[in-house]
Amino acid sequence: MQSTGCNGVSWLRKCVLQAARRNYAASVNVTPAGSTGKEEQHLPPATPTKSLEKMRGWQMHSYGDIDELLLSDNLKTPQIRSSNECLVRVRTTAVNPIDLAMLRGYGATVLNKLRCQPGGGIEFPLTLGREFCGELVQKGMAVTSEALKLGARVWGVVPVHASPGAHAEYVAVPSYCLAPAPKLLDDSEAASVLYAGLTAWSGLYITGGLGGVCGATTSAGGGAHKRVLVLGGSGGVGTLAIQILKSQGAQVLATCSENAVEMVRGLGADFVVDYKNSEAMDELCKYAPYDIVLDCAGHGGAHAADLKFDYRQYITFSSPLLANIDQQGLGLGAIKNMVDLVQTNVKSLTQRGGLVKWGFFNPAPHGIAFLQQLVRQRKLTPLIDSSFGFEDMPKAFERMKCGHLRGKIVVKL
Structure with a gap:
């Protein structure tokens, strides 16, 4: 029994030493002695991934005119707060009349009470933007729809009381505000329909x-x-x-x-x-x-x-x-x-x-399904008045302010 115990300890010590050699060799990118290196050939290469902690986006810190809009590259990326929410990387968004009105303070009394968390009263900063087209990157555990797969191209809306909105690199919305983007529409067109x-x-x-x-x-x-x-x-x-x-x-x-x-x-x-x-x-x-x-x-x-x-x-x-x-x-x-x-x-x-x-905007899922159906049947095509780059968001608001639009104003990220 004594001999058996010693052999067991020796075997365990040998395994630990071999594992240590392999870890060290991997850290300096060499093949340990006695190894062919084949045991590592199926591992994917380590590639750095972009952090989701920070993002670029437009904010307002007080109500007023277009000069209140400020671009920041150090905003906190929205977090999924409930099991039915999804996080989307925004490719294209739009500017709507409600955005310009909210910039000036429209609805502040009611909307601020709806958007603030219990016990909180922080009204600013606000990120506007009510619709978007982008890529689904995260979803809550209760989002079980087969149509909403990670990496899917989606279109969606942000409820009027919700903040931050879609004028940023990422936006978090309830899954009922989201659906696969129609293949017949490009990103700009898809971001021009839902709101x-x-x-x-x-x-x-x-x-x-x-x-x-x-x-x-x-x-x-x-x-x-x-x-x-x-x-x-x-x-x-x-x-x-x-x-x-x-x-x-x-x-x-x-x-x-x-x-x-x-x-x-x-x-x-x-x-x-x-x-x-x-x-x-x-x-x-x-x-x-x-x-x-x-x-x-x-x-x-x-x-x-x-x-x-x-x-x-x-x-x-x-x-x-x-x-x-x-x-x-x-x-x-x-x-x-x-x-x-x-x-x-x-x-x-x-x-x-x-x-x-x-009449009011209503982000009803069956309303989204109705619009999807019309696009598939080629009975609905959005008109785009003008398109702007993300850095030119204030110019998009200026175009909205001028009025007499011929369709929608889109902003590409």
Whole structure:
């Protein structure tokens, strides 16, 4: 038994020494004596990987004008905070009207309460950006969708209250805000669809009930033989709204600037008029009443009763909801919102026989699925007004500030 124990100790000592030689040899890149080196041939070479701890991104530290935007290369990369979140490396993003409005402080009272963690009250710094196309690099354990694989090319949106947004190298979003990017679209096109597309879809199908219950709760769409007038048909939301409606068999009329009439007609609109031409605008009366008048031009609900034709619904994306709360506070602002909605509807019903409603962006998964389906069927193609490099983000905001867009503004990283 004594001999056996000694042999065991000797064998163990020999194994330890051999392992030490192999580790030392690997550190100095030589082959240990007595070894052929074949035991290492299947190991992959050690290659350095880029740290995800820091990233580049645009921030604002106070509300104001475009000069408040600051580029930093030392921002902390967003962390996945829940099991249903995903981290995406952004390739292309976009600038939307909501970004410019939030830069100026729009919705600060409500949105800051939503974005701050319990016990915290830190409002700044903020990173804007509501949509993107990029590469999925991390995901939470509850993200089990086969479509969302690591390394997949994806498109997605950032909820309005969430920060940081997509104007950075990385963004973290809930998995329901994410889907595989359509192969028919390049990165710039894919980054130009979801925010404006989901805004138009939500206004038509959730607020407007265009497709009934199925249209609001599934990706079924609907709206055949309905007559819809799109005010502001050449902008980001308007161009997609027209294509959505035509894909569903609706009759579409639209207004825009004179120099955009042919472009909007090319999207499929059945009748297009220059909104500055009073005689042409009078022609719209011949098609009334409209099932929906969709305000994509920012007129607001007060404009509804001033129209010369009847409608069943007037849906605007320029509601006073957040602005009233910003100005009056939560309590008085909520009362002001109720008063405004009642007053505009009384006037609208009395003069035009229809209701005024407020439409909002909604990051619904079935809305994303609906837009994906239209892209696959080649019934929806985003229009790009202009494209900028990441370092030129302020120029993209300047273009948004100038207005009269012909599609979306994209920013490439």
